[in-house]
Amino acid sequence: MTHLDADRLDPEHPAHAVDAPSPATGLTAAGVAERIARGQVNDVPVRSSRSLADIVRANVFTRFNAIIGVLWVIMLFVAPIQDSLFGFVILANTGIGIIQEWRAKKTLDSLALIGEVRPTVRRDGKPVGISTSEIVLDDVIEIGPGDKAVVDGVCVEADGLEIDESLLTGEADPVVKQPGDQVMSGSFVVAGGGAFRATKVGREAYAAQLAEEASRFTLVQSELRSGISTILKYVTWMMVPTAIGLILSQLLAKDNDLDDSIARTVGGIVPMVPEGLVLLTSVAFAIGVVRLGRKQCLVQELPAIEGLARVDTVCLDKTGTLTEGGMDVTDLRVLDGADERHVRAVLGALGASDPRPNASLQAIIDTYPDDGSAGAWRNTRSLPFSSARKYSGATFDEGDGAAGTWLLGAPDVLLPEDDPALAETGRLNEQGLRVLLLARAARDLDDPEVAEGVEPTALVVLEQRLRPDAADTLRYFADQDVRAKVISGDNAVSVGAVAAKLGLSGATVDARRLPAEREEMAGALDEGTVFGRVTPQQKRDMVAALQSRGHTVAMTGDGVNDVLALKDADIGVAMGSGSEATRAVAQIVLLNNSFATLPSVVAEGRRVIGNITRVATLFLVKTVYSVLLAILVVCSQVEYPFLPRHLTLLSTLTIGVPAFFLALAPNRERARPHFVRRVMRYAIPGGVVAGAATFVTYLVARQHYTGPGALDAETSAATLTLFLISMWVLAIIARPYTWWRVLLVAAMGLGFVVVLAVPWLQDFFALKLVGVTMPWTAVGIAVAGAAVLELTWGWVDRRFPV
Incomplete structure (x- = not known):
């Protein structure tokens, strides 16, 4: 006896409770209330964002905030308030980070609520749409094609029900479910329909346990975040020994006043910390989420914004992406002298036999409704449409068995290659039309070979509605050197004709002729552009083949046949009107169903990547010159040249304020890889030049100035x-x-001039240029350093291109 059988026979199992639901009527209101009181509710937290407490914790309790916080407290006791300004800057930065991420959270939560699927449950004998969080134990939940099982349960009704459990078990083939079979949360329906009773809800459900485990990790690879983490690790390694040496140098090697030594020690340590870099990265991502949210784009994982900007290949599912979901029947062509009236009756009966028709069948239902002419027919068996087999069917009985079994599906799948009906189908496909074959089967519908030897009866011609924005979006990707691959389960010729109408050129390939080996498939994918008759498993294999060639792949789709490929792609993009399963696995959901929103996502990603690369260079130049200055000071056994107030002023004018504007500015630069290498190749020479030139000025000033106040004059020159x-x-x-960039740089320079010109600001920041010779010498050394910097960065560009 299986575990499931044991559950069903166990008298303590919920199915045997006094208020156990009837499959037909579901729970009563009293039964729901009782389960809510017992806490048997599907209270799984929403994945879209973290709580306010988590946001505050993540922004406040950081390694560098701890370092800066300790130093700030020390400075509050031993130095004037001017030398503690850096602490207030950190408070402001942290507050900005919390506010921006909270705004992003509210945007994500509101969009998630808009795009939330409401499962249908049976309560008091009526179907009711409710939130997934309102499902209780023993609820009877109805499911159909594209629906995802949100809780664990036992099947109580099945009508050709086929469920894909590959996301949980790795098993590629759909599983046919019968009453009494287990339904696992996280699986999704690929064909048929039915209902199941919830046996595990909330965190006890299998998929919820997996999600909770997975949520500990970032699901989308972010080169920015991983690169910044790597940089911060290196900074910590450099900072700790340097800071220890500086502390010993300033406190033990000199006879200065203790408070002044402490202040200069802190002044050397604080600028080593690139404290604003992580903040600005988070803010840039958060603002990107808010901007995209205004365009009805739900970003379920923040790094997905960056990921789509790095994509070089977009795999597009035709239906629902390039074309709109609906279709129109344009023609009905009977074959071999069939009676058109009879054919219309069969099509009407087929439509009536499927409670959850797909777009093609819905168009047929709208054109050929069941008018009662087939009213004597009784539907005895149904076979729902499946992307894998490419057809659906039903068996009807008139009492004498005359109605028989009928199939509706792809002509090139149901007919042999030499059938004359395929020639007509080919001509229609070349016009971009979709063609379905109505055929009578000689075998029973349960026979695996039911499609063999069918009798063709009629061709149903359908026209797909092109999305008005698809051509412009494809043109955008072409201009950005992003290759588009159309991957569809429809006839290859028909798909190619649709792609041609949208201006997409390239070879059209029938996927049934694609090689199975990954390397050979990758070669075929590089050569082709449009691929038809692709099975769901092939879509997944094609994504893997492209990735094996080093491509960063995005996959768009809206149907259950896209789920596996969406999951495996670097970035999955689902349409808001698509199936629940596709939205569950995608990182980006276009709630307005507009393919034209994708360029906006790419633009946001490029803005984030390009701008963070810029500001990271600013921050790390400061870190490098601070470490170098500290090393030179320790080796020379001199006072550290700066107090914290000096570096707070410099950091604000040359890094803090400019970085904020640069990080949030428009930026259309194409995303380039190797973030750490690109930043460090500028930051290291820039920091070395700045640190060396500053120390030279400091040493020259020490020789020039003597007497009381000399250290202040030396500091001002440096x-x-x-x-x-x-x-x-x-x-x-x-x-x-x-x-605006010229204005920004000029404003920062003017700010420093104002500090030097206004007496009370001079006193506040302890800056006063003494004499004429040394200030101009400082300017001359800076000009020489700037020239060296230009030459060095130019040489780096030529010698180490990325």
């Missing part, structure tokens, strides 16, 4: 050099110039 070189770094990073 600050001038560091500011000018940092401004030059900013000017380089801001290229190519636009009016």
Whole structure:
């Protein structure tokens, strides 16, 4: 006896409770209330975003906030408030991060609510649509093609029910379900319909346990986030020993005032931390989510914005992506002298036999409704449409068995290659029309070979509605060097004709002739553009074959036949009107069903990638020169040249404010790989030049100035050099110039001039240029450093291109 059988026979099992539901009527209101009181509710948390507490925790309790926080508390006790400004900046940054992510969370939650599927349950004898979180134990849930099982249960009704459990078990073939069979949450219906009774809800359900485990990890690979993590790891390794050396140098090697030594020590450690880099990355992602949310685009995983921007191949499912969901019957062509009236009656009966028709059958139902002429027929057996077999069918009985078994499906699947009806089908397909064959079968519908030797009766010609925005979107991807591959289960010639109407050129291939080996398939995919008669498993294999060639693949779709490929693609994009299963596995859901939204997602991703690369260079130049200055100070056994207030001023004008604007600005640069390499190839030489030039100015000033107040004058000269070189770094990073970027750089320079010109600001930041010779010397060293920086970065571009 199986475990499931034991459950059904167990008197303690919920099915045997006094208020156990009838499959036909479901639970009563009293039964629902009782289960809610017992906590037997499907209370799985929404995946779209994390809680406010999690957001606050993630933004406040970071490694670098802990370091900065300790140093800030120390400075509050030993130095003027000017030297503690860096702490208030960190508070402001953290607050901005929390607010922006909270805005993104509200956007995600509202969009998730709009796109939420409401399962149909039977309560008090009536079908009712409810939220998934309102399902209780023992609810009887109706399911049909494309529906996902949201809880575990036992099948109580089945009408040709076939369920795909590959996302859970890895088994590719759909499983036929009969009453009493187990239904696993996370599986989805590919054909037929039925109902099942919930036996496990909430976190006890199998899929919920998997989701909870998976939610501990980032599901979409983010090169930005992983690259920044790598950079921060290296920064920590550099910072710790350097900071220890600086502390010993300033506290033990010099006879300075203790408070001043502590302040200069903190002034050396604080700028080593690129504290705003992680913040700006999160803010850029969060604002991207809000922007896309206004366009009815639900980003279920934040790094998906970045991922789509890196895609170089987009696999498009024709139906629902390039064409709209609905179809129109344009012609009915009877074959071999069949009676057209009889054919219309058969089509009407076939439509009436399927409670959940797909788009093709719905068009037939609308054109040939069941008018009662086949009223004497009794539907004794139905075979729902399946993407794998490419046909559906039904058996009818007039009492004497005369009605027989009828199939409706792809002509090139049901007929032999030499059948004359295929020639007519081919001509229609070349016009971009979809053709279905109505045929009478000689075998029983339960026979696996029922499609063999059928008698063709009529061709049903359907016209698909092209999406008005599809051509422009395909043209956009072509301009961006992103290859489009149309992958469809329809006839290859028909799909090719549709693609041609949309301006997509390239070879058309019948997927039944594709090689099975991955390497050979990858070669065929590189050569072809349009692929027809693709099975669901082939879609998955094609995605894997493209990835094996190093391609970053996005897959779009809306039907259950797209689920496996959507799951395996680097980025899965589902239509809001698509099946629940596709929306569950996709990272991006287009709630407005508009294929034209994809360019906006790509643009957001490029904005994030390009801008974060820019600002990361700014932050890490500061980290490099801070570490270098600390090392030079330790080796030279001199006072550290800066107080925290000096570096707070420099960081605000040359990094903090400009980085905020640069991180959120429009940016259409194409996404390029190797984030860490691209950032460090500029940050290391930039930081070395800035640090070396600043230290040279500091040493020259130490020789020039003597007497009381000399250290303040030396610090001011070194600050001038560091500011000018940092401004030059900013000017380089801001290229190519636009009016607002020029204005931004000029405003930051003007801000520093104001500090030097206003007496109370001079006193507040302890900056006063003494004499004429040394300030101009500092300017000259900065100009030389800027020239070296230009030459160095130019050489890096030529020597180490990425």
